[in-house]
Amino acid sequence: MHPEIDRYAGLSSPIHSWDCGLKILGFSLLILVIATIDGLIATGIAFGLALVFLWVSKISVGFVLDRLKWVLFFLIPLFFLLPLQYEFGSGWSWKSENLGLALTITLRALAITILIFPMLGTAPFHRSMKSLQDLGIPKMLIQTFLFTYRYLFVYLDQLRKMRIAMKSRGFQPGFNKNSFKTYGNMVGMLLFTSFEQTERILNSMKSRGYDGHIRILYEPARQPLDWLKLTVLIILSIVLALGDRLWLT
Amino acid sequence: MHISDGILPAPTIIAGFAVTAAWIGYSARNLEADDMPRIGVMSAAFFVASLIHFKIGPTSAHLLLHGLVGIVLGSQAMLAVLMGLTLQALLLQHGGISTIGVNACIMGIPALLVGWSYRYLGTGRPVRIRVLLAAGLTILGVILSSLFACLSLLTAGKDFQTLIWLFLGTHIPIALIEGLVTGSAVSFLLKVKPEMLICSSPEISQSPSSSASPS
Numbered sequence: 001m002h003p004e005i006d007r008y009a010g011l012s013s014p015i016h017s018w019d020c021g022l023k024i025l026g027f028s029l030l031i032l033v034i035a036t037i038d039g040l041i042a043t044g045i046a047f048g049l050a051l052v053f054l055w056v057s058k059i060s061v062g063f064v065l066d067r068l069k070w071v072l073f074f075l076i077p078l079f080f081l082l083p084l085q086y087e088f089g090s091g092w093s094w095k096s097e098n099l100g101l102a103l104t105i106t107l108r109a110l111a112i113t114i115l116i117f118p119m120l121g122t123a124p125f126h127r128s129m130k131s132l133q134d135l136g137i138p139k140m141l142i143q144t145f146l147f148t149y150r151y152l153f154v155y156l157d158q159l160r161k162m163r164i165a166m167k168s169r170g171f172q173p174g175f176n177k178n179s180f181k182t183y184g185n186m187v188g189m190l191l192f193t194s195f196e197q198t199e200r201i202l203n204s205m206k207s208r209g210y211d212g213h214i215r216i217l218y219e220p221a222r223q224p225l226d227w228l229k230l231t232v233l234i235i236l237s238i239v240l241a242l243g244d245r246l247w248l249t
Numbered sequence: 250m251h252i253s254d255g256i257l258p259a260p261t262i263i264a265g266f267a268v269t270a271a272w273i274g275y276s277a278r279n280l281e282a283d284d285m286p287r288i289g290v291m292s293a294a295f296f297v298a299s300l301i302h303f304k305i306g307p308t309s310a311h312l313l314l315h316g317l318v319g320i321v322l323g324s325q326a327m328l329a330v331l332m333g334l335t336l337q338a339l340l341l342q343h344g345g346i347s348t349i350g351v352n353a354c355i356m357g358i359p360a361l362l363v364g365w366s367y368r369y370l371g372t373g374r375p376v377r378i379r380v381l382l383a384a385g386l387t388i389l390g391v392i393l394s395s396l397f398a399c400l401s402l403l404t405a406g407k408d409f410q411t412l413i414w415l416f417l418g419t420h421i422p423i424a425l426i427e428g429l430v431t432g433s434a435v436s437f438l439l440k441v442k443p444e445m446l447i448c449s450s451p452e453i454s455q456s457p458s459s460s461a462s463p464s
Contacts, residue, residue, distance in 0.1 A: 005340050035347035036259040067342045074253050081412045098408050108255030113342050120339060140277055140285070141328075147289025148296070148332045152340075155297045173303060180426055183301065184433020187314065191294055191321070191434070192442050198286040212282060 026233035265351030295333030316387030319364030384432030
């Protein structure tokens with residue numbers, strides 16, 4: 001399993017052609033605004049907006065739906081857990097009005113999660129990181145993030161191989177001390193082998209001139225249309241924030 | 250141990266980002282270029298831990314490993330937790346993007362405390378004691394993370410009380426499992442590469458072939 005986010009970065013759409021830095025800025029603002037709105041109507045509109053952006057970006061809906069399963073796994077129980085309330089003295093009760101709260105939370109979470117795909121799924125990962133670097137995010141953070149992203153796939157491959165090796169030796173995972181000790185040894189082995197490998201990777205990168213700065217061969221200049229797209233997102237964010245507080249409550 | 254998007258109020262979200270940014274800014278002063286691969290390895294391990302599932306009765310849970318991150322990285326644990334959580338949110342949609350700051354505090358502060366306590370209590374102790382320390386501190390770390398998560402849920406309103414009780418209840422077995430797994434991993438690393446941990450084994454550091462040194 002390789003959970004790369006930029007699988008659809010090669011498509012062509014108005015969001016793909018948008019300057020990467022301005023795109024991240026615009027969508028980050030919209031995500032922040034959506035995280036702070038409270039009303040069900042405004043949240044519903046935000047969810048609709050997220051779907052529109054996903055449609056415009058041409059990213060496969062099936063791909064996004066597959067990624068949303070984790071979010072739904074945590075959110076669906078809220079429709080049961082939020083209305084179910086316990087009061088000391090009177091015991092358990094069912095508050096149907098909290099179903100609205102659960103729906104608001106679910107729509108808000110889905111809207112934010114869906115917006116990640118147009119924001120980061122429409123450009124190669126290294127280009128998004130370069131944009132973050134240009135936006136002033138400390139170089140040290142970007143480097144660590146890139147290292148983590150790089151090692152992730154090494155780990156996932158090692159984990160897959162170790163699982164096969166454990167299975168072929170008859171390991172049956174269960175809820176017992178031996179199973180958890182085996183998991184502990186597996187984690188230790190993963191760290192041990194990767195640690196040695198990463199030292200070699202860093203040395204080979206340094207010997208090829210790596211200095212922690214991301215460089216990209218072709219960087220198109222920002223066009224007026226890029227700024228126009230950012231303006232649209234800023235206006236949408238302001239209207240959503242004001243609408244939630246003034247008109248849609 | 251993640252709080253999803255959409256649940257927490259704006260002041261909690263902002264406070265989470267502020268605390269995380271302040272700590273990262275502070276700890277980054279001592280960060281050197283050669284530390285980054287080490288942090289990257291632990292961030293990736295933290296990420297991968299969320300894919301190692303085990304069954305608890307009718308449901309399943311996954312490893313957290315933030316205690317181990319603290320024991321390996323010490324003061325830089327928060328950065329590794331932040332990186333791991335960000336990638337989990339972006340690649341797996343696990344956790345939340347607006348709650349990265351809060352989640353980094355929930356997991357990162359206990360990781361720091363586990364790391365510091367392990368260093369303070371474990372330096373110069375026999376291997377067996379250090380393995381027990383790693384397991385015990387990790388159990389406390391998971392319980393502390395659950396309490397932090399419940400505190401942040403409380404800021405969302407009293408309607409979350411059922412969720413809070415359920416959250417606390419399910420994390421007690423997870424804490425025990427996490428302690429056992431981290432204890433085994435630390436025991437393994439003390440045997441094969443003790444210099445990976447923030448305080449090295451006295452028996453091994455006496456060996457001329459080892460580069461371990463008490464820190």
